[in-house]
Amino acid sequence: MNLPLRILIMIAFLGLLRPSAAWSQEATAGLSSPAIQVGQSAEIVVTVRGTKSADVPQQLQVPGLDIQLFGRSSRFEMNNFQVTSSIALTYRVTARQAGEFDIPPIPVQSGGKTISTNPLRLQVVPAAAPLPGVPSASNRSVSASTGQGEPFFGDLVLSKKKAYVGEVIPAELRYYFRSDIGGEVGDRPVLAGEGFTMQKPAQSPKREQIVNGENYVVFSFQTALTAAKSGRIEIPAATLEARLQLPGSVPSGFEEMFRQFGGMVPQGMFTDSRQVAIETRPASLEILPLPKDGRPQDFSGAIGQFEMEATASPLKVAAGEPITLRVTVSGQGNLDAMGAPRLMEADGWKSYPPGESVTVNDAIRFSGRKTYEFLLVARESQSRTPAVEFSYFDPNSASYRTLTKEPIAVEAQGGESRLQATPGQTATAPVPSASPSASPANAVAAPPAGSRSWRPLLVDPRFLGIQAALGLVALVALGLVGWRLRSLLPGVRRKAAARALSRSFAALATTSNDDFCEAAVNHLANTWQVRPIDLAARLESVPLDDGDRLALRELVTRAEESRYSPRGTRPIDQRSRDRIQTALARLHL
Template sequence: MKQLSFYIALFISFNSLAQVSFTVSVASKNVQQGQRFAVEFKVNQRGESFQAPDFTGFSVLGGPNTSVSTYMDNSGTRFNLTYSYILQANNLGKFTIGPAYIKTGGQTYRTESIDITVSEKKEAAQQNAKNEDLILKALVSKQSVYQGEPIYARYRLYFRTEIGQQTFREEPNFKGFYRENIDDKRIETSEEYINGQRYVAADLQKMVLIPQQSGELKPGNIGLNVPIRINSGRRDFFGFPITRTSTEELNADFPTIEVKPLPDKGRPDNFSGAVGRYDFKVSLSNTEISTDESITLRLEINGTGNIKLVDIPQPEFPQAFEVFDPEITERSNVGSYGMKGSKVIEYLLVPRYGGTYKIDPIAFSYFNPQSKSYETISSNSYEIKVKGGQVSPNLAGQAQMGGNEKEEVNFISKEILFIKTKAGRWLKNDDRFWLSQGFWGSLALLLLINLGLYFFWTKENNKRANPSALREQKAAKKAAKRLKNAKKALDQNQAAEFYQALLEALWGYFSDKLKMPAHEQSRERLLEELAKRGLSSPTQIRLEKIIEQAEMTRYTQATMANAQNDFQEASAILTEIEGEL
């Protein structure tokens, strides 16, 4: 009787495994206009001739992406073949995704139809509330500023789960702003509490914005895709939990910025748009020269504000001087302080005539947001005495000339040529090159060049005779070049900088190799592209592991424990990929 029960249970078990299940699933049947979502068609048997529905009412952004998974449970080994699509809801209303078809075991199976309701887009704050493990915010140093006053802004991600490489789905257009990004070598993290919950906070992108017009400016929205690890609730053959990667779509509204116009009251005539706090200096290299000498007038502005957009005042020079094109030097930095730096302009002046001349004071004006007023800095006037040379024809007998005087002066060449003090070498009539020391030296040089070309040609032929070794050598060189910065950080025992450089090297390599822009970079997309190009599965698994290791160190305390092994592994993987592809 016990044996009969056993065989009956065994028959039922095999019968249940043999049943074909072909289903369709979506994360939610209610989506918002413009939202992207995934549709999955899953069959538990190997199939062929898969036919997807036409997805009327939606835009197909990606797919079909296929994946195969196997696992074991109390009933035996399970198999799943999944076809997935990424859709975008464009129109409001209720839409039906029709059935999909597949052949397996000589029979055709179909999924059920599924209804999707598309509603109006909600506020970003409401969307973020769906997943309490992830929060995206746009933070600014000020929401009310004057036109031209810099603002420090950043995109901050709060998370309390394991995350992967993020990609921006949407960014503000920043219309009406001048924008300059702040380049950080690595992303710093900190702990913050929100509603009593502890989060890890990371600024994904920092920037300085300078409003170029007044009014209420709305830069736009931020859309971010964040891959997270989700426990499937199942375990593998060895008892370890099986996880899968899911992409969360986060949204945030960039704060509205109120930009106040600069006041008209008290605005100087020479004001050119400088906003901030500045220092202005003017210097002259010499005040007494002769007509065969030159002098340099130097103007320097430095401070904090919209320094990159500031114009340096234009001095007025006496007509008795030839003024050459100025040399301009600019330096600026951006950070949480906004923007600071300096601008230097130097004029080279060459006198045409003797006499005494004057350069009037030079004034620089700017608006100070702290005092809410205009401020002006003026230099001293300079008197220049030029010795020697003739007096200007139109100004004979005058002791001084101002910057506003007018005179007609014929053009003088702008090239200053030096006088040769030594004669060139003269050749004798009986000087000959044939059999001279120069002749034998040239002959020896030609022989050395020919020998070098011979050895180079022989080496290249040997390389061509072994193409696999040549490919491997080139691949190793490319890998070493990509990992140059990572090797430098490794040698300096800098763990965080090493893994950041390693991650940048890997993504930079695949961006160039696969023509994959930054906003499309994700582990899933990368492995999919590499699989299409024929990269072996073991290499794909090793690559995914090293990328995951490097990504996690951006948000955890990195150590040098495995750095050497990770560097060697990354170098080996890039070499193999370059050889295979």
């Protein structure tokens, strides 16, 4: 291949490249580790996409942290001939004291605009303390288990490896994608296994993380597992579907062509679109049965850490009126599955199964509060509500605990005369006495009357059939009325008159000479919608051809003769008849 041809091919090839201007600018920030010890360092990587230059502050002011900019790199990426450029700016974060630190959004100056990154949170623990379980453990496992530069991989992070039957175990499904990979990710991962249930995964905001020196975009999903049986439970891989643009092979000849120009094929110029299923690593959980020793008789089934509050309202009620005792159990645990607290020494009260409502603080229903509303009606006068007791199992201490709330002072009159329905229900008739003598069975002698069928009359086929028959009769009657009424319509009347004129004109051709004049005069009178006696006057006022006027005048004269002359009508000759017919034909047209 000669040189000019090669240059032309290269120019045409470069012409295919789309500049990065079409990309909107975006800045994201990621921490290399969400938790560090005092004195240790982590990295913040700020990635600015869609630009070739960006300025950030040299240092960030966060009390307790020392944050200095120490690195900058540019990256030129090409995906299916679409060119993007990005800049990575690296800060080193050194912790001076323990605590939780919020790193505010970092302002980035680029192309005359200021854009901000997402905020970050860094947890710093004392130098001697171990790093918090979930995230840091996961980072170590990620680093150890993944190969250098792997384009994508998944990870399951469990908050604990040992738990009890029924305990809620928060977990996170993480899917890492190297930052130079584009594509679309499925809605949520799929995890199916035996012996446990899983909360519907809730997606957390996308973030960036450095793993083995590579920058990854992390899609994470919060969920919670609950074991249904004791023993070792295997958690299979959770699969997330994705369609990715992965680096593809360079077509033969291109590499040689670029080498001849002294360069190499840009990374990312050729990509393959692939449907992939990314799996997390399988894991296992050791599940223990709830201990029988020390289990309270009224154990509610709650497992976790809880607190309890109780309020009553109203504090003063008349006989038969209910008091609502509202008990709120808050904390972390199996909020959905736990049972209600128990009322203590409630003999003097009539109570109903409590209403329940759950308010959660997170997407996995692990943290929140559950409110129970007991409806209490005093059987006899009461000065305080029953005490409330709630038992739960604390997995941290592996022991049962019982929370107790003392009675609340109230004034409730005894009796049932005005028992009301529960909130949300309509009040009913007074409740009958429970004494046998007042039993409705004894009180009522007459058998009840009422409907004799379970099928409502409105949907009974016979009833509907009769309605349909009557509807049919009504339709026929409606048609009849319509037929009667249509002759009154002006349009219909005009059309009928036009049809009558056409018929009478056609009949003239076959009328004998003796009757012709009378038929022709009637036709003319109908055409002009005047009486035959008024035809002479009308004839003079209507604009007509002279020949036609003469012919029609002869017709009118003949008609008057036949009407008034005792001799009757003169016989009409064929020529006059033709003239009159011609004139009438012109009028008819």
